Amino acid sequence: MQREGDLQTTVKLLLFSGVIAAILLYEFIFMPTKGYDNNFGYLYGRDFANFWAGGLAAVEGKVSILTNVDAYNLWLHGMFGGDVGGRYHFIFSYPPNVLPFLMPLGLLGYSTALYTYAIVSLALAAGMGWWLTGREWSGALLMVLSPGLFATIFNGHPGMFLAALLVPGVMMMETRPVVAGLLLGLVTVKPQLGLFIALILLIRFNWQAILAALASATALIFLSVTLFGTAPWVAYFATIAPRQIEVLQQIYDKNFIYFIPTPFALFTWLGFPFAWAQGLQVVCTLMAAGAGVYIWIESRDLALRVLAAFIATSLILPYFNNYDLTMVALAQVVFVYRSPMAVRFGNTFHVILWTVAALSPTIAVFGPQIGALALAAGLARLVVLARRDDSAYIE
Numbered sequence: 001m002q003r004e005g006d007l008q009t010t011v012k013l014l015l016f017s018g019v020i021a022a023i024l025l026y027e028f029i030f031m032p033t034k035g036y037d038n039n040f041g042y043l044y045g046r047d048f049a050n051f052w053a054g055g056l057a058a059v060e061g062k063v064s065i066l067t068n069v070d071a072y073n074l075w076l077h078g079m080f081g082g083d084v085g086g087r088y089h090f091i092f093s094y095p096p097n098v099l100p101f102l103m104p105l106g107l108l109g110y111s112t113a114l115y116t117y118a119i120v121s122l123a124l125a126a127g128m129g130w131w132l133t134g135r136e137w138s139g140a141l142l143m144v145l146s147p148g149l150f151a152t153i154f155n156g157h158p159g160m161f162l163a164a165l166l167v168p169g170v171m172m173m174e175t176r177p178v179v180a181g182l183l184l185g186l187v188t189v190k191p192q193l194g195l196f197i198a199l200i201l202l203i204r205f206n207w208q209a210i211l212a213a214l215a216s217a218t219a220l221i222f223l224s225v226t227l228f229g230t231a232p233w234v235a236y237f238a239t240i241a242p243r244q245i246e247v248l249q250q251i252y253d254k255n256f257i258y259f260i261p262t263p264f265a266l267f268t269w270l271g272f273p274f275a276w277a278q279g280l281q282v283v284c285t286l287m288a289a290g291a292g293v294y295i296w297i298e299s300r301d302l303a304l305r306v307l308a309a310f311i312a313t314s315l316i317l318p319y320f321n322n323y324d325l326t327m328v329a330l331a332q333v334v335f336v337y338r339s340p341m342a343v344r345f346g347n348t349f350h351v352i353l354w355t356v357a358a359l360s361p362t363i364a365v366f367g368p369q370i371g372a373l374a375l376a377a378g379l380a381r382l383v384v385l386a387r388r389d390d391s392a393y394i395e
């Protein structure tokens with residue numbers, strides 16, 4: 001009865017703080033005007049234009065344009081007008097194996113595709129929240145109203161879809177390793193999100209999951225080659241992959257620091273030279289990876305380990321956007337409902353972790369990018385709980 005009361009208090013607190021944080025995020029960053037974002041001049045739907053255009057290019061047989069940045073932006077400018085392709089550049093930075101997933105979007109008009117994406121993201125969030133919490137409807141509501149979900153929808157990114165692969169995949173690594181591996185292999189459309197998970201699979205010698213992940217990743221690559229040939233892959237590695245280094249420089253120039261809750265962004269805001277910011281990020285990467293591995297070795301609580309895996313993922317990467325925190329939000333919902341250690345985590349840490357996706361960019365508009373500090377605090381608290389772990393995951 002005590003845990004039930006504590007759970008209800010935590011859920012209510014997260015619902016309230018999450019909605020307030022999401023409102024602030026929308027008010028200060030995403031409120032649109034005349035089809036463009038009021039604060040930053042982005043097209044309504046923001047980065048969703050990238051995904052829709054990728055699907056359209058695949059449907060129309062124009063895949064080669066995706067790896068020609070200037071031609072790609074001129075193409076977008078011709079479709080959307082306004083400042084697209086002039087004021088700033090879109091880069092289709094995803095590998096060609098993402099294109100089969102985007103093709104259905106290309107069959108729809110932009111507005112229809114955008115609203116369909118938002119509705120499906122909300123439905124998927126509700127379904128995942130309900131299923132992974134043991135069929136708790138309040139878990140579904142909590143996930144639908146999470147700042148992490150709002151951040152990915154406002155940004156127009158597939159964060160919820162990736163979270164729906166990653167979180168169940170990690171949860172099933174030991175009980176259903178083949179299914180887990182098949183899900184995790186699909187995340188190679190954004191491979192950096194699976195780096196820490198791959199490390200855990202190797203440390204635990206989970207060869208069934210590893211082989212299943214390799215199989216699904218290979219099948220997805222083969223599908224893309226069958227549909228579009230090898231040229232998009234050659235162009236991707238020759239043209240787009242090197243551009244990702246430039247993205248770090250753009251963060252350093254503070255064009256994107258609002259949305260990047262990483263140690264690299266924090267050190268950039270503090271004024272460290274680019275090389276120093278990179279070096280300190282490496283130190284933080286090793287520390288976060290070490291903390292995450294320690295938790296996976298020390299704790300018997302699956303929900304705690306799952307949450308630690310995704311917080312560690314957010315800290316080991318220099319470029320990790322707030323829209324990627326959807327996976328942390330889903331893992332936190334699971335932790336709240338399925339872990340006896342959730343009460344010991346403390347409501348202060350719960351709220352800090354829950355709202356970071358919305359508050360870190362909002363605060364960064366006026367001051368420092370403190371997202372990494374919030375995430376590091378959450379991971380440190382989980383390390384403490386792992387050392388005191390005397391209970392198992394709730395089935």
